[in-house]
Structure formats: structure tokens, C-alpha cells
Amino acid sequence: MLHIKDLQVSVEDQQILRGINLDVKPGEVHAIMGPNGSGKSTLANVLAGREEYEVTSGTVQFNQQDLLDMDVDERAHAGIFLAFQYPVEIPGVSTMNFLKSAINAQRTARGEAELNPMEMLKLLREKTKLLGMDESFLKRSLNEGFSGGEKKRNEMLQMALLEPKLAILDETDSGLDIDALKIVSDAVNQLRSPDRSFIIVTHYQRLLNYIVPDYVHVLYQGRIVKSGNKDLALQLEDQGYDWIKAEAEAALAQ
């Protein structure tokens, strides 16, 4: 599904990613961990198409398409979804209007008919309920004045509505209390299916108690320096990153 080869990325002439290699197959859940500043969020944003990041080398294939050649909205139409670390507040655009526009834009791009107002309302109601959200929240301006938990829940609502093929969660769990964390992980678990994949960027092992990953990768200084299964996350939780850093630097020194 997703093949990242030797991906190198700079921001304002500073190299952040120094050669990422990653394969994600349909149905897999990959967790990406690593200390602050290791490039985790950069990887997530580059996959979604953020312009400030300059790809200096490498390729990304997504379902046989050259992902790096696609516009941001085309990537969404192809099935990529990024849950933002900091969802953007947009005063004056109601959450309802935004969700309708997004759903219909994707349907149009796929050659499907737009949903009529009744179908749309039914869908929105069903999914807001699923996320344990009050319907009144649809009338509010997008993310404006939302609490941290509400913003993240709104991201999960969008994911549930858009049903992407590959969902990338950029620190969606940061700053959430346990109830909100359960809602986020329930949303992911309900969407897990043999043809849908997830990349979960996180700082904390705690999330992985609720969303059990198939693979755990550790990003350090712009490279994946270690990969394993969920036990690797537990080991990091116990021992921190120092041993990983030591290993990585030893390998570089050779």
C-alpha cells in the first residue's frame, strides 16, 4: 500500500528526515515513536502534502501512485487522512458545513453522486453518536473554542466519515485524559479492517495499550533506527530512549 524509500526532507534548509524506509501493507498498524525533534511529525505532514517541507530525495508510492506528485486534496481523494496534532481553528465555517463540503468533494472526486441533505444528516448523526459527541457541536465554528479533547475527537469524527485507506495520527493522544483516549482508540479500532492501514505517531506507549500495533518503529535523528513489535514500545516505556540513542550513535560511528 505505502512504500517509502530513502525519504529525505528539509525545512528551511535544515535536514529533518535523512533517509526513511518504510513499507505499510493493507490492514497493518504501524506505530512511530521517538524522542522530541526526531522527525515524527515531519514524516506525517510530508505524507499529507504540507508545502513547507521540501523533499530533497527519495520516493513515496501509495497504491502504485507517486504520492509526492499529488496535490493535498488529491492525496485525500486517494485515501490518505492526517489527524492533525494541532487541528486548525476556522472561525465562521461551521463544522457541519465543513464536513459536508469534505464528504461531497471526495465523493465527486471518486465519481460518486453527492449525498442529498437527508442522507448527509443521517450520516453525520450516526457518526457523531458513535464518537459520543453532542449534535450541537456540528453548528459550532470549526474547532473554534474547542477543548483539546474536543478537537481530537473532531479529527476522529472526520476520519470515521471519510473512511480513508491510510490514516496517519499525529500525536492524537497527546494531552488527552483517559476517557478521551478511549474514544480515540475506539474510533481507530472500529475502523480497523484488512484493507485499511494506520500510521500512529505517538510520544507515549499508553495509547498502544488500546490500539495494539503490528509494528513499532523508533525514529531518531531523521532515521528509523529500530523496528519491532509492541514489546519494543513497552521496553521504551521502561527504559527510555537513551539505549536507543547509544545504539544508533555506535552504529553511525562504525
Next chain:
Amino acid sequence: MSIVLQDKQASTREWLEENFQQTLTDHQQGTDHPHAGFRRNAFARLQSMDFPTRRDEDWKYTSVNRILITPFRNGSLSSVSAAELANCQIPGLETTRMVFVNGVWDQSLSDLDRVPEGLILQPVHQAMEDPAVRKWIESQTARPGGTGQNAFLPMNLAFAQSGLYLRVGRNIAVDKPLHFIYFNTSEDQPHFSHPQIFLHAERSSTVTLIEDHRALAGAGTCFTNAAAWVDLEANAQVHHYRMQQQNLETYQIHNTLVNQTRDSVYNSYVVDLGGRIIRNNLSVELAESNTETHFYGTYLANGEQHMDNQTFIDHAMPHCQSNELYKGILSDRARGVFNGKVLVRQDAQKTNAFQQNSSLVLSSGAVMDAKPQLEIYADDVKCSHGATIGHLDETSVFYLMSRGIPAPQARLLLQQAFLGEVIRNMHLEEMANYALELIAIKLNAVSQTIITS
């Protein structure tokens, strides 16, 4: 004044003089009719004044030369089709309509049989036959207004063909909005017109007035020089809408002078979409305490359009509140101007005065000049002003696009939302919806230029 300028204004004075004689003849008012004398006084005042130039502080960013060099003629009545009239219907809103074509009242198209009870509606010349009303009108026109060198006010008073006098009686709540539609249509020569409204809201009355300025296809170059005087007695409430959809060759200068006495509420809602040069002077005098004033303005300019909003709020007495919010979007080579003056006099303690102007400038050729001015002589007040000029937030564009919304649609949504913040303050939901629809239509039309620039 330079010789060149004198020459320019001399030719302007020539065509004005000719028109003025014509105006007097057209209205066949004998020298003893009070309105004729009123016109002559106004014309004498006009002749004694210089037209503003960019050397005048209040006109620094707006040149009226283009207007003055065109020898305009008085407009005359011509027919407007039923379809054009139907086109003016504000969806879901029942109104009492008055229709004006090229500055002349078309009574046959107006709802004369449906003038609400408690409302007096008369041509100004008729109203002036009553000495008390005449005195009131003269007291209104004696008010200075907020803009210096404003020759356009006496011009309006000298030339108006169909000024209307409105008086809302004590305790009367006019339930249907008054919808004044001003059409510009095609004439042999460029014409000018002078929409004129004198609105007297008596004690505890309530009224909504919608001015609707528009040009029909093929109208060509026109000059609309409108003026409205609004006097609110104690506890009165006036909602004043101005929707402007002129063509791109039309010039419009609009003066609104408001006087508020105690416990009154005046709300102004302005939507400027059309026109080549648009200049709005909106001035309110808060003469007594506990008044409330809201100015909500939007401007959406592209191409060579020039839109200038000047506002003046004079806080003379304590416990008054004023709130101004103007937002606009400029693209191509459009220019926007906002000059908001708030004066808080020494006696105006406990004043709350807030002002905000925000503009999106979407092309490198577009220019916005914002000049908030707060002058405070009282010490126990809450006042603030702010002006921001910026681009569309690219992080927001990215967020919308990451959900599959194409770039042009994402930009449209954000621009609509930007102006929507002003529009949603309109007290009539139907007007807010109507304004949003007109804005969406124009945004769609100009989106192509915005994307490519």
C-alpha cells in the same frame, strides 16, 4: 489651490450650474416655494466650497477627479421590467417597496397603497410645506457630519429629484422593512442621481430601512450621490441596511448622518460589492446618554474597484456604547480604505467604544489603507481599536484541502467565513442569508482571478 485644479473644478462648476437651472425648471417650483429656496441655499453653499482633493486629510486615499471630470446630466425616469423588479426580491422577506429609477421616484412601481400605519412618507418638497417639518429638515442638514470638505452633501440637497421624508410615529413599530430600490439604467448621457432620505424616528419607534443601490445591464457610467439623515428620538431603534451592487463604471458617494438621543439604538449594515469608486461617509452624533450604535461593514473589491469607508462616532455624553466591525477582501488591483474616527469628549464617561477593521489582500497589486483614530478626552472609558491587513491563512487552506476540498473551494469557504463574521450580526436572518448569497456569487465570479494572481 493650483491653477490646474481651479480649471478642473471650473468645468465641473459649469456642468453643475447648467444642471441646477434645469433642476429648478423641472420641478416648476416658484421662487416662493420653501423647497426652491432650500435648493438655492444648498447650491450657494456648494458654489462656495471646493471639491475635496487628496490634499484634504479626509480624502487622502480617494480621488474624486474621475467623478468631477464627467459632465453628468440629471437622470430621468425610464421603465424597469417586471423581471428586473422581481430580481430585487429578498428571499423570504416581505417588505414595503419604494422604487427609484435614475434618481426619480417611480410611484407606479412602489407600494404606495401599503405604507404602514403610523408612518408618514412624503416627497421632501411636499413635507417642506409644513413649517415644523421644514424646521426639522433644516436642523438635520445643519449638522456637520464627520467628513471635511464634503461638497457632496450640498450637491445632494441642491439636486435631489425625489427626496423622501419619513416619520415613524411615537411607539410605532413598523413590522415590514422599508425597501428602497435605486436603479441606474441606460441613458443617452452619463447621468447622476441623488437618492435622499430624511428619517425621523419618534420616541420609542422601531423601523428597518433597506437601501438597495444597483445598476441594470448597460447602464454605463453613472454617479449616485446619496444622502440619508437619520434622527432618533429617545428609545427609538433604527436598523439601516445599505446593499450596493452598482456596475463597474458607476461612482457612488453615500453620506449618512445620524443623531441619537437617549436610550436609542442605531445599527448600520453595509455591503459593498459593485461600483468603480465607492465612498461612504457614516457619521453619528451621540447627543444623549445610554445609546447603542453598531456599524457593520463589508467590502469585496476586485479589478480596479476602489472602496472607501469613513466613519465618525462622536461620543458627547456618558454611558454610550459604540461598536464598529468592518471587514473586506481585495484582489487584483483593487483598493480599500478604512478611516474610522471615534471621538470621546470630556463628559462622555463610562463610554464603551470598540472598533475593528480587518482586510484580506489577495494580490500583490491590491492595496488597503486603514486608519483607525481614537481621540479620548474622558478618563473613565473602555475603548479599543484594531486594524489588521493580511493574506488568507495557508494553514487553514491546507487543513481544508487535506480533507479533500479542492483549493479554489477551500479559499472560497475561508473568504465567505471571513466576511460572514460581519454579516451574521445582521438582525434580520433573511438579510444575512441574502448578503451571504450575493457575496458567494461575487466570490465565485472573481475566484479565477484570485487563483491565478
